[in-house]
Structures are given as C-alpha cells and as structure tokens.
Amino acid sequence: MGIRIKKNDRVKVLTGKDKGKTGKVLFVDKKNSRVVVEGINIVKKTRRPDQQNQKGGIMDIEAPLNISNVMVVCTKCDETVRVKKRKLENGKNVRTCGKCGEILDKV
Ligand SMILES: [Zn+2]
Known part of the structure; x- marks a missing residue:
C-alpha cells in the first residue's frame, strides 16, 4: 500500500494521547512512514542557546506520528x-x- 497522506491534508488521529483530534499535516516522512501533524503529539523539547535563540529554553514541538495512526478526513x-x-x-x-x-x- 502506498502512502496516501500528503502535506496539508486534514487528518484524524486514531490512537495515542491525541486520539480523536484532527489537524493539518505539516510534514510527511515517507522513508520512515511518519507524519507531523499541527498541534498533535506535542512534546517539550529543551533547546540549547543558539544564534537565533540566545536564551534557549523549553519549546513545544510536534513529534512525528506513525503514518498508520492517522487517517485522512474528507473536507x-x-x-x-x-x-x-x-x-x-x-x-x-x-x-x-x-x-x-x-x-x-x-x-
Ligand atoms: Zn467525502
């Protein structure tokens, strides 16, 4: 089965802590069968200070989900x-x- 999810699709999460939520696909990693969905699977990530962000700190980022855990929502x-x-x-x-x-x- 090919990957039928593309960037900007609206998808629903089928499993995990965000089960039932929908969001927009931001990124598809075909090689690893993973997707990043806006507002879904948020994790805290510590960032070390760098040139863009002098202070560093904790950021909320969307962690990738397995592509089989989401399904396309028809508009x-x-x-x-x-x-x-x-x-x-x-x-x-x-x-x-x-x-x-x-x-x-x-x-
Ligand atoms: Zn339809």
Missing part, C-alpha cells in the same frame, strides 16, 4: 474516509474520497 464528509485514486481526463492522478468522490488533491 466534504467531515469524517475519516478511505482514499481512492482516480485518473482525471487530463491524465492527472488524484486522490478522491472513497465515500463521496470529492477530489482531495488541489488540481
């Missing part, structure tokens, strides 16, 4: 859906909602 159905692939007449491959057929990619 139209407003729920998690299976993502299908479809080829448009212009030859472009897009991802569509398996339920309502809404095209999930911006074309």
Whole structure:
C-alpha cells in the first residue's frame, strides 16, 4: 500500500494521547512512514542557546506520528474516509474520497 497522506491534508488521529483530534499535516516522512501533524503529539523539547535563540529554553514541538495512526478526513464528509485514486481526463492522478468522490488533491 502506498502512502496516501500528503502535506496539508486534514487528518484524524486514531490512537495515542491525541486520539480523536484532527489537524493539518505539516510534514510527511515517507522513508520512515511518519507524519507531523499541527498541534498533535506535542512534546517539550529543551533547546540549547543558539544564534537565533540566545536564551534557549523549553519549546513545544510536534513529534512525528506513525503514518498508520492517522487517517485522512474528507473536507466534504467531515469524517475519516478511505482514499481512492482516480485518473482525471487530463491524465492527472488524484486522490478522491472513497465515500463521496470529492477530489482531495488541489488540481
Ligand atoms: Zn467525502
């Protein structure tokens, strides 16, 4: 199965401490099958002082989640859906909602 989640998708967390929450995908790490989702899986990270941040301190950052722990939310159905692939007449491959057929990619 290929990775069907892309940057800027809205996804729902299926497991873990943020189960049930939704957020926007900020980053997809295909190689390690991980995603970073805005506002999800926040961890405190200690930062040492550097040139940008003279004081250092503790920062809240989004830790990556396993890609299998999130599911795409259809903007139209407003729920998690299976993502299908479809080829448009212009030859472009897009991802569509398996339920309502809404095209999930911006074309
Ligand atoms: Zn839909």
